[in-house]
Amino acid sequence: MKKNISKKIYEIQKKIRIVEEKIASNYNQNRMRCPTHLSIGQESVAATSGLALSHNDISISYHRSHAHFLAKGGSSKKLFAELHGFDEGCSKGVGGSMHLIDLKNNFYGSTAIVSNSIPVGVGLAYSLKLAKKKNLVCIYIGDAAVEEGVFFESINFSVLKKLPVVFICENNFYSVYTHIKERQPKKRKIFKLASAIGATSHSFKQDNPFKLFQKFDELFKKIRKNPMTHFVEIETFRYLEHCGPNDDTSLGYRKLQEVKKWKKKDPLAFSRSYLTRNKILNKNQIEILDKKININVDKDFNFLSKLKKPKFKDIRKLVYKA
Amino acid sequence: MKTSYSQAINKALIEEMKRNKKLVCFGLGINDSLNFFGTTKGLEKKFGHDRVFETPTSENAMTGIGVGMSLNSNPCVMMHQRLDFFLLAMDQLVNSAAKWHFMFGGKKSVPITIRLVVGKGWGQGPTHSQSLQSWFSHIPGLKVVMPTFPKDAYNLLKKAIRDPNPVIFIEHRWLHNVEQETKKIKYKSTKYLPELISKGADFTAVSYSLSTIEMLSLKKMLNKNKVSFDLIDLKSIKPLNISIIKNSLKKTKKLLILDSISHPICSVGSEILSQLYREKNIKLIKPPILLTLPDVPTPTSTYYTKDFYIKKADIINNVSKLVGKKIKFVSNDSNLHDVPDSNFKGPF
Numbered sequence A: 001m002k003k004n005i006s007k008k009i010y011e012i013q014k015k016i017r018i019v020e021e022k023i024a025s026n027y028n029q030n031r032m033r034c035p036t037h038l039s040i041g042q043e044s045v046a047a048t049s050g051l052a053l054s055h056n057d058i059s060i061s062y063h064r065s066h067a068h069f070l071a072k073g074g075s076s077k078k079l080f081a082e083l084h085g086f087d088e089g090c091s092k093g094v095g096g097s098m099h100l101i102d103l104k105n106n107f108y109g110s111t112a113i114v115s116n117s118i119p120v121g122v123g124l125a126y127s128l129k130l131a132k133k134k135n136l137v138c139i140y141i142g143d144a145a146v147e148e149g150v151f152f153e154s155i156n157f158s159v160l161k162k163l164p165v166v167f168i169c170e171n172n173f174y175s176v177y178t179h180i181k182e183r184q185p186k187k188r189k190i191f192k193l194a195s196a197i198g199a200t201s202h203s204f205k206q207d208n209p210f211k212l213f214q215k216f217d218e219l220f221k222k223i224r225k226n227p228m229t230h231f232v233e234i235e236t237f238r239y240l241e242h243c244g245p246n247d248d249t250s251l252g253y254r255k256l257q258e259v260k261k262w263k264k265k266d267p268l269a270f271s272r273s274y275l276t277r278n279k280i281l282n283k284n285q286i287e288i289l290d291k292k293i294n295i296n297v298d299k300d301f302n303f304l305s306k307l308k309k310p311k312f313k314d315i316r317k318l319v320y321k322a
Numbered sequence B: 001m002k003t004s005y006s007q008a009i010n011k012a013l014i015e016e017m018k019r020n021k022k023l024v025c026f027g028l029g030i031n032d033s034l035n036f037f038g039t040t041k042g043l044e045k046k047f048g049h050d051r052v053f054e055t056p057t058s059e060n061a062m063t064g065i066g067v068g069m070s071l072n073s074n075p076c077v078m079m080h081q082r083l084d085f086f087l088l089a090m091d092q093l094v095n096s097a098a099k100w101h102f103m104f105g106g107k108k109s110v111p112i113t114i115r116l117v118v119g120k121g122w123g124q125g126p127t128h129s130q131s132l133q134s135w136f137s138h139i140p141g142l143k144v145v146m147p148t149f150p151k152d153a154y155n156l157l158k159k160a161i162r163d164p165n166p167v168i169f170i171e172h173r174w175l176h177n178v179e180q181e182t183k184k185i186k187y188k189s190t191k192y193l194p195e196l197i198s199k200g201a202d203f204t205a206v207s208y209s210l211s212t213i214e215m216l217s218l219k220k221m222l223n224k225n226k227v228s229f230d231l232i233d234l235k236s237i238k239p240l241n242i243s244i245i246k247n248s249l250k251k252t253k254k255l256l257i258l259d260s261i262s263h264p265i266c267s268v269g270s271e272i273l274s275q276l277y278r279e280k281n282i283k284l285i286k287p288p289i290l291l292t293l294p295d296v297p298t299p300t301s302t303y304y305t306k307d308f309y310i311k312k313a314d315i316i317n318n319v320s321k322l323v324g325k326k327i328k329f330v331s332n333d334s335n336l337h338d339v340p341d342s343n344f345k346g347p348f
Helices: A003-027 A043-052 A068-073 A076-083 A118-130 A143-147 A149-160 A190-197 A209-225 A258-262 A265-278 A281-306 B007-021 B042-046 B059-071 B085-095 B135-139 B150-162 B211-215 B220-226 B244-252 B268-277 B301-310 B312-322
Strands: A058-061 A107-110 A137-142 A165-171 A200-205 A229-235 B003-004 B026-027 B076-078 B110-116 B143-145 B167-172 B179-181 B195-198 B205-206 B229-233 B236-238 B255-259 B289-293
Touching: A003 A068, A003 A076, A003 A209, A003 A281, A003 B255, A043 A068, A043 A107, A043 A165, A043 A209, A043 A265, A058 A068, A058 A118, A068 A076, A076 A281, A076 B110, A107 A118, A107 B003, A118 A137, A118 A149, A118 A165, A118 A200, A118 B059, A118 B085, A137 A143, A137 A149, A137 B135, A143 A149, A143 A165, A143 A190, A143 B289, A149 A190, A149 A229, A165 A190, A165 A209, A190 A200, A190 A229, A200 A209, A209 A265, A209 B229, A265 A281, B003 B007, B003 B150, B007 B042, B007 B150, B042 B179, B059 B076, B059 B085, B059 B110, B085 B229, B110 B150, B135 B143, B135 B167, B135 B236, B135 B268, B143 B150, B150 B179, B195 B211, B195 B244, B205 B211, B205 B244, B205 B312, B211 B229, B211 B255, B211 B312, B220 B229, B220 B312, B229 B244, B244 B268, B255 B268, B255 B312, B289 B312
Parallel strands: A058 A107, A058 A137, A137 A165, A165 A229, A200 A229, B026 B076, B076 B110, B110 B167, B143 B167, B205 B229, B205 B255, B255 B289
Antiparallel strands: B003 B179, B143 B236, B195 B229
């Protein structure tokens, strides 16, 4: 793997982590007045798939989408502004954390109702097929999305029409506070369910982001060349609560040990040591890089203090396109 | 030359598919031998399977797929032979199609037209006959049109397809065979506005879709009884513009709303009454009359539907009350209340 790609993988992961931590540490100031689902712990999936997607590939996501938005090139400035409800936000503050968009980078949107964006992604892919474009649509979903009927309906159509779609299922085991074992049959893997419907299915691991990137890169190249519907399941873990900035082990639905186990194999920490181990960057260089990311994120966050409060009358006209 | 409602729709679809090479049509049954009540005849042959396709029986996903296509430069016409099946697609209609432009700060709109057919009679029953224009009208971001006549169906369908926003286009099954004398039918730029289609003096009648045909069918007989009325055909339920109704009421001061394919609570009729009640300059000299279906689901048996649907006699008795006049008429309500005409055979 090229050195600059390895560096980039670390950099995106780190940026997502810093942005999310910035949100978490400021959330209690009550200025971000919208439900916010943080991706801390899950960054490697977004970072590596986002990097493997080409500019003209499209992605679409669900409620926990900050990482996907950023990994596709979304601006942290616009993300922060969106969470704070400013007109300068990516959705003018109308959508909030669960409705992010960046058309310039072909991030077509994230939506809040579980599995709601799945058919929209498949429709985007149908248009790519009609226009004979050699790109793909990446649809990020969580483990609960496959429990909705529309998942089945959509993947069935996608397979039927041989659409260039990759479903990336981030299985973090919990739908809010309910474990997957209460929601899905014990021995049936999600990726096998997708395979039974007719998608080409894969199970990837997040622990080594460099390997994960290579797998995505190969897969996406294959789909662009030979349009087909693929499904990738990756087991991952969110470190914080379902919605909000806090640790939630006190709620008792998951054990501290489980959280610790996942934190121990943190993909970001792996990436960091991988860079030094392979002499891509030394410790000092990594610290400089981290500092640079921190400074930029701070700058993007501090920019909010200059923004004016938007007015309701200015968004009334947005209900319909003129 | 006469053009039927379904021919008018067919013509509009063919012309729009020609006009916009990116337009896509899909729905269950659009390419079968019955061609969706004749409205999709020839489409697949002319424009190919990629742009005109049958779908899996997946109403919710197909609506979302339509949203995705229309976001990515392919406006869509999606079709359902019965509105009731479309209820499976409420998430994609309400949370995606209606909201997209608003919730992403106006970045992209969803140019999708959704054709829904409403059934009546021949035992369509509780779940094959619901006309839910009131539901859809409640949602900011949607438009709802329900033309009555072939020319309006033609013009409004074209307008809906060219609209950058989602439009619900509701067709009553009993209108598909309605014919209108036309020379060469040609697109006339049109607005989502009601139209005064018949003039009179004694009262104002407001109706839409099949109700307008029902009201119109009483005109001759009422005129014979020296009763005349302004008849306003709404055509568009949302946006709803009531100025033409207000103008008429200034003259007649009496109002009858025939909302005969809707249940009473939060109906189109009750919305119009509510808006009028808040108007300063409207003074009615008799309480307004609103005729709707009862607050009961549609039964199947022909014996029950006879008293479920609004009969001509019901309308006439109410007109009589409104204008304070006895009206002579011969009732033919007893036969064939559950088909539009004697040629019509079920089940569709």
